[in-house]
Each structure stands twice: as structure tokens, then as C-alpha cells.
Amino acid sequence: xxxxxxxxxxxxxxxxxxxxxxxxxxxxxxxxxxxxxxxxxxxxxxxxxxxxxxxxxxxxxxxxxxxxxxxxxxxxxxxxxxxxxxxxxxxxxxxxxxxxxxxxxxxxxxxxxxxxxxxxxxxxxxxxxxxxx
Amino acid sequence: xxxxxxxxxxxxxxxxxxxxxxxxxxxxxxxxxxxxxxxxxxxxxxxxxxxxxxxxxxxxxxxxxxxxxxxxxxxxxxxxxxxxxxxxxxxxxxxxxxxxxxxxxxxxxxxxxxxxxxxxxxxxxxxxxxxxxxxxxxxxxxxxxxxxxxxxxxxxxxxxxxxxxxxxxxxxxxxxxxxxxxxxxxxxxxxxxxxxxxxxxxxxxxxxxxxxxxxxxxxxxxxxxxxxxxxxxxxxxxxxxxxxxxxxxxxxxxxxxxxxxxxxxxxxxxxxxxxxxxxxxxxxxxxxxxxxxxxxxxxxxxxxxxxxxxxxxxxxxxxxxxxxxxxxxxxxxxxxxxxxxxxxxxxxxxxxxxxxxxxxxxxxxxxxxxxxxxxxxxxxxxxxxxxxxxxxxxxxxxxxxxxxxxxxxxxxxxxxxxxxxxxxxxxxxxxxxxxxxxxxxxxxx
Numbered sequence: 001x002x003x004x005x006x007x008x009x010x011x012x013x014x015x016x017x018x019x020x021x022x023x024x025x026x027x028x029x030x031x032x033x034x035x036x037x038x039x040x041x042x043x044x045x046x047x048x049x050x051x052x053x054x055x056x057x058x059x060x061x062x063x064x065x066x067x068x069x070x071x072x073x074x075x076x077x078x079x080x081x082x083x084x085x086x087x088x089x090x091x092x093x094x095x096x097x098x099x100x101x102x103x104x105x106x107x108x109x110x111x112x113x114x115x116x117x118x119x120x121x122x123x124x125x126x127x128x129x130x131x132x133x
Numbered sequence: 134x135x136x137x138x139x140x141x142x143x144x145x146x147x148x149x150x151x152x153x154x155x156x157x158x159x160x161x162x163x164x165x166x167x168x169x170x171x172x173x174x175x176x177x178x179x180x181x182x183x184x185x186x187x188x189x190x191x192x193x194x195x196x197x198x199x200x201x202x203x204x205x206x207x208x209x210x211x212x213x214x215x216x217x218x219x220x221x222x223x224x225x226x227x228x229x230x231x232x233x234x235x236x237x238x239x240x241x242x243x244x245x246x247x248x249x250x251x252x253x254x255x256x257x258x259x260x261x262x263x264x265x266x267x268x269x270x271x272x273x274x275x276x277x278x279x280x281x282x283x284x285x286x287x288x289x290x291x292x293x294x295x296x297x298x299x300x301x302x303x304x305x306x307x308x309x310x311x312x313x314x315x316x317x318x319x320x321x322x323x324x325x326x327x328x329x330x331x332x333x334x335x336x337x338x339x340x341x342x343x344x345x346x347x348x349x350x351x352x353x354x355x356x357x358x359x360x361x362x363x364x365x366x367x368x369x370x371x372x373x374x375x376x377x378x379x380x381x382x383x384x385x386x387x388x389x390x391x392x393x394x395x396x397x398x399x400x401x402x403x404x405x406x407x408x409x410x411x412x413x414x415x416x417x418x419x420x421x422x423x424x425x426x427x428x429x430x431x432x433x434x435x436x437x438x439x440x441x442x443x444x445x446x447x448x449x450x451x452x453x454x455x456x457x458x459x460x461x462x463x464x465x466x467x468x469x470x471x472x473x474x475x476x477x478x479x480x481x482x483x484x485x486x487x488x489x490x491x492x493x494x495x496x497x498x499x500x501x502x503x504x505x506x507x508x509x510x511x512x513x514x515x516x517x518x519x520x521x522x523x524x525x526x527x528x529x530x531x532x533x534x535x536x537x538x539x540x541x542x543x544x545x546x547x548x549x550x551x552x553x554x555x556x557x558x559x560x561x562x563x564x565x566x567x568x569x570x571x572x573x574x575x576x577x578x
Contacts, residue, residue, distance in 0.1 A: 011285050013314045017292035020307065055281055084284035106288040109295040 003120050004028045006047035008038045008064070009082070010056055018051065021109050022116065035059030039067050042074060049119050054083035054090070062097050069098040078119035082107070140184070142237055143198045145173035147191040162186040206243070208552065209250030210235045216253065261345070279329045286322045290315060349383035350390065351461060359449075359462045360439045361391065364398040390460070394437055400426055401434045410435075414538065415444050417509050417531055418491065428491055428511045432531035436462055445537035448506075450481050454526040466504040467532060468552065476551040477564045481530035484510035488526055495535060495542050496550045499558050505535035505547060 005022055009015050010033040019029045032041040035056035042050060050068075054061035061081055068074040078100045083090060086104030094102045101115050148158055159169040162183060171177040179187075180199070188195040214230035231238075239246040293311050297303070303311075356376065363370045369391060371377055378384045401424045413419035421431040436449035448464035461469040469475055475482075484492045492510040497503050512528035535542065551557030554567045 013289035084281045105284050106291040
């Protein structure tokens with residue numbers, strides 16, 4: 001496939017597992033663990049799909065997503081949000097912030113891989129950097 | 134119906150229980166059967182000699198006829214009725230508690246009535262506990278962080294195990310790495326789960342009966358009759374030892390209260406306070422002037438003294454600027470409510486309306502017989518920590534039974550109060566905020 005995923009997550013063993021699953025499927029996986037500099041990392045790397053954890057050090061995934069959606073370049077970039085908090089209000093917050101897909105932890109590897117593929121296929125139809133969900 | 138108006142009902146019940154005919158009882162006390170009939174239907178008030186004669190013939194104390202059931206039991210029944218949750222619904226017959234017959238119920242079946250009150254108290258305590266635990270689940274940062282840690286670890290384990298189980302051929306290095314990750318994560322999960330269970334276990338044990346730290350402190354003080362003799366020697370009572378406070382929050386709250394009480398005991402030694410009381414009576418203004426302390430401090434100090442035959446018992450109520458009660462030392466017949474708001478006519482709240490203005494009032498609790506108390510109150514700002522600190526105010530009320538004071542009071546000087554609106558029979562009260570469960574029926578004569 002040759003497409004790129006930016007994984008914004010701070011748990012080393014989750015990073016390792018997701019990196020392995022996606023790499024073997026042909027993805028280039030880049031990682032970032034700090035919430036405060038996550039938006040800058042997206043600006044720099046411009047991935048096809050972002051996997052974003054909610055509970056990050058220094059800045060929450062919700063804040064990061066809201067900031068991205070206010071930027072023209074990232075307003076429609078596919079974002080898969082991962083969270084251990086699966087309550088209705090968390091899902092509603094994610095939707096209000098503009099999430100493409102919301103997934104609660106723990107998740108199955110197959111399900112996560114399918115969602116990333118689906119988000120990327122939506123993106124590929126609109127061009128590499130101007131992704132749409 | 135006021136409890137005094139039910140004297141006739143009680144006479145009728147006692148007579149029926151004894152199997153005495155109305156005419157025979159009337160003859161025995163020297164009145165006509167028709168007049169006794171009017172009395173038994175609460176259409177004529179009685180007292181004095183006739184009440185004593187009827188009580189003698191029925192083999193009971195006159196107060197058993199005039200006062201009936203104990204006031205706390207009656208208030209408990211009325212509160213049980215008001216919090217039953219039963220409401221009339223259109224088209225659906227619902228048996229509502231017959232509140233106007235509460236005293237009759239309590240008088241005829243005191244054991245069952247006490248059980249109803251005890252059950253209602255238990256339900257209320259359990260509801261408070263559920264509320265407290267629910268609040269803890271929603272807002273406790275330790276619990277939230279612990280659950281997040283456990284879920285994150287489970288996520289890593291599930292993904293790693295999924296890879297090892299379904300990924301076919303895996304490079305040996307990757308395999309070794311994932312096995313190591315699994316081992317580390319399983320260790321993390323075990324530690325996290327253990328910490329979580331220990332925490333929940335502590336919560337469960339520490340709050341099995343009392344829902345809030347304030348209630349725990351009150352129960353601790355009540356078990357000591359609100360007297361801490363250690364403070365008279367400048368010592369601190371043991372807050373955590375045998376019979377002490379179980380939760381850190383309650384100990385923290387009690388420590389604040391005890392430190393202030395100890396400082397006040399030091400400023401106002403018991404012997405000097407006793408001397409001032411013997412000269413001026415239990416008057417907080419006399420004590421405050423003699424010792425050069427604030428009125429509220431004098432009130433707290435008077436309420437901290439041990440019981441004595443030489444002075445009346447003294448109750449204390451303290452509230453913050455929002456009106457929430459933060460300390461309750463009840464007296465027989467004057468018990469600040471445990472749950473919900475108190476009567477806004479209390480001098481405590483009147484003082485809160487006018488900070489720094491002392492309030493002294495004779496108040497009458499709406500009970501049978503009516504009980505009068507002398508109450509002193511003042512609202513004072515707490516000492517600010519800095520110029521820009523928010524203004525924090527605290528109101529304090531000291532109260533004592535009037536019949537134990539050498540004091541003449543005219544009826545016009547007495548202010549009617551209640552406990553809380555739901556159990557208060559002052560139907561026309563201008564301060565009423567919700568309907569009463571106590572029905573008042575106009576009397577015929």
C-alpha cells in the first residue's frame with residue numbers, strides 16, 4: 001500500500017503491537033508520544049491516517065483533534081481515536097470534535113486494521129494529502 | 134391535626150382497650166356521656182382535673198393522654214411519609230400514608246411505628262451512601278487513573294496475544310520481544326488490579342455506615358456527648374485510635390474543629406467560664422466581654438462544657454454562607470435535621486441575613502406541648518488569608534431550654550419556628566418553601 005500512519009500514543013507496548021500489525025500490512029508507521037507537540041508532528045509528517053489516543057501527556061486527544069479540525073490542511077484528515085473511556089459522553093465529545101472513527105480499548109487487532117484500511121481508502125480517492133473520511 | 138387535639142382520640146382508644154363503656158367512664162369522672170362523647174371526638178378540649186381523673190380511671194399517666202407518642206417518633210413517621218415516593222396517580226388507586234392518623238398509629242402500635250422510622254432512617258442512610266459512591270466513581274481521580282491503567286494494560290496484552298496467536302510466522306526477535314512485553318504487561322496488570330481491589334476494599338470498609346465525613350465527625354462527637362476533656366489540659370484527643378474516626382477526610386475535618394476548640398478552651402479556662410456563668414447565667418455576650426473573645430467563640434465554648442445540674446443543656450448549630458449546616462449539637466426537642474434544609478426562621482439564618490448583628494430570640498418549636506428555647510446567634514466573617522481572598526462567613530447559634538432559665542417571657546416576644554418544612558405544621562408560615570405532610574384540621578370550638 002505504501003501509505004503512512006501517524007500513531008499518537010504513549011503506551012510503549014501498545015505502540016509496538018500496532019506498529020507490528022500495520023507494518024506487516026504494508027503501512028509506514030511513525031509514532032509520537034507527547035500531546036503538546038502532536039499537532040506539530042501532524043503538520044510535519046502529514047500522514048494518510050492518524051491513530052490518536054485520548055489520554056496523552058500534556059494535552060488530551062480531544063484538544064489535539066479540535067485544533068487539527070480548525071486547520072484547513074487537516075480538517076478532513078482521517079483520525080481514528082482510541083480510548084479507554086467508552087462512555088456515551090466521551091463518544092459524543094469525540095464526534096463533536098470531528099473524529100472519523102471512535103474505538104474503545106481493548107480492541108481487536110483485526111477490527112483496528114480494517115478501520116485503518118477503510119479510512120485510508122476514503123482518503124486515497126481524494127488524493128494523498130487532502131484526505132476525506 | 135395538632136397533637137393536643139388528639140387527646141380525645143387517645144382517651145377513646147384507652148377506654149376501648151380496657152373494655153369500659155362510655156357511660157360508665159363518664160359517670161366515674163362526674164360528667165355526662167354526651168360530654169365525654171364530644172371529648173372523645175376531639176370536639177371539646179380538656180385539661181386540669183378532668184384529664185387527671187380520666188387518666189386515673191384508665192390507669193395511665195395524664196401525659197400519655199395529653200401528649201401521646203414521643204415527638205421524635207412522630208417526626209420520624211412524618212418524614213417517612215414525606216419521603217415514601219408515593220403519589221396519587223390518575224386512574225390508579227394508591228394507598229397513601231394516613232399522615233393525619235400518624236399519632237394514632239404510633240400510640241396503638243409503638244413497636245411497628247418505631248420499626249417504620251428505623252427502616253426509613255436506614256433507607257435514607259443507604260441512599261446517601263449510594264450517592265456518595267456514585268460521586269466517587271464519577272470524580273475520584275485515583276479510581277479513574279487506576280481503571281485507565283488497567284484498561285491500557287489489557288489493551289496491550291490483547292493486541293500482543295492476538296499477534297502471537299494469529300500472525301503465522303513471526304521473526305524470532307519479534308517473538309521474543311512480544312513474549313517479554315506480555316510478561317511485563319501481565320505483571321503491570323496484576324499490580325494495578327491489586328491496588329484497585331485494595332482501594333475499593335478500604336472504601337467499602339470505611340464507609341459502611343456513614344456516608345459523609347461530616348456525619349462521621351458528628352457521630353464521633355455525639356459518642357462523647359460533645360465534650361472533649363483532653364482539651365481542658367491543652368491536649369489533643371486521639372482521632373484515629375480505638376473508637377476514633379475511620380476515614381482520613383473525617384479526621385481532617387475533626388482536626389480543624391478540635392484545634393479551634395482547644396484554642397478556645399485555652400483562652401477561656403473552664404473554671405473561669407463556670408464563674409462567669411454563676412454570676413451572669415449562660416449568656417454568651419457576658420462571657421465574650423469578660424474574656425475578650427468573639428461572640429461565636431463564646432457560644433462554641435459554652436456548648437463544649439460537660440453537662441451540669443447548675444446550668445441548662447446547650448445545643449449548637451453552625452452553618453456556612455450557603456446555609457448548609459456544618460455542625461449540629463442537638464437538644465431534646467430541638468434537633469437540626471440530618472438531611473435537607475432546616476427552618477429558615479431559625480435565629481441562625483436570621484443572623485446570616487445581617488452579618489455581625491447579634492440576634493437573641495425566644496423561639497417556640499411547634500410540638501405538643503410547645504417547647505420554648507432561648508437562642509443566641511451571630512454571623513461573622515472568617516479571618517481572610519489575604520486582601521484578595523473571597524469573603525467567607527459562618528453563622529453560629531447557641532440554644533437552651535427556656536424552662537431551665539430564670540426568665541419571664543411574654544407571648545408577643547416568642548417566635549414560632551419548626552425543624553424543616555416537610556414535618557412542620559405551621560401551614561400558613563410565610564417562610565414555607567414546600568408543603569407540609571402534617572395536615573391541620575380547624576377545631577370546632
